[in-house]
Amino acid sequence: MIPIFRESDNSQKIRKEIPNAAACASSFISSTHRLLCTEGIPMELDECIKGRRSVRCYKNEPVSKEQIEAILEAGEWAPTAMHKEPCRFIVIEDKKLIKYVSDETKLLVQQMMPAIAKRFATESDAICYDAPVLILICTEKDERWNTMNLIDSVLAAQNMFLKAYELGLGTCYMGFVSFLTNKAEVLRKIGVPENYQMAVPFILGHPKNKQGSDKRNKPNILKWIK
Secondary structure (H helix, E strand, O other): OOOOOOOOHHHHHHHHHOOOHHHHHHHHHHOOHHHHHHHOOOOOHHHHHHHOOEOOOEOOOOOOHHHHHHHHHHHHOOOOHHHOOOOEEEEEOOHHHHHHHHHHHHHHHHHHOHHHHHHHOOOOOOOOOOOOEEEEEEEEOOOOOHHHHHHHHHHHHHHHHHHHHHOOOEEEEOOHHHHHHHOHHHHHHOOOOOOEEEEEEEEEEOEOOOOOOOOOOOOOOOOOOO
C-alpha cells in the first residue's frame, strides 16, 4: 500500500517558485524521483508499476536498514493463499558472501547452459552485478503447498520491487541464482535452513541510471467471457 504523506514545507516552497506550477506539476513530479521519496510526497502506484525496471548497474552505496525493513514489510502485505503468510527472508549485505553466491552460480550456469557459458566465464560479477544487498525469499518445504508457496513468494517479491522503486532503489530478480536450490552446501553457507527452500532471490541497491523508458505491449487477451 502506497502511504499518504503531507506535503513538506520545502516542497511547497519549491512549487511556489515554479511558474505555472499547476500546469507543470506532472512533469515536475516525474523528473524528481528522489525528491518525491525524500520529501515525503507520495508516488502514484501507476508510476511505480510502469517506471520500475530490472536494474543491473548499481552505485557503491549501502541501502539503509530502514529502507530494507520497509521493503520486507511490503512483502508481508502481499496476497497469500489461505492467509498462510509462508514467506521468510534472508538479507545478505556481506560483499564476500554475495560474491560467493555469484561465483557458485556462474559455475553452475556454465555447466548447465553451455550455449551461454562464455558470457559467465569472467571474473566480473555477471550475476549479482555488484549490488550491495541480496535478498532471498524462502518458504518451508511442504510438498502439498510448494506451488502455492512459490506463487506467494512471487507476489511478495512484486510488492517489494514496487516499494523499492518508490524509495528510489533498484531491484532485479536473480533467476540464475535459483540454480543453487540443489546445492545444499551453498544454501547452508548463505543461511537457508535445511527445512526451507529458496523461492525468489533478488538484488537491491541504488541504481546508477534512471529507471523506466521503454514501452510494453498492450494486454494480449485470449478471451473475454461475459
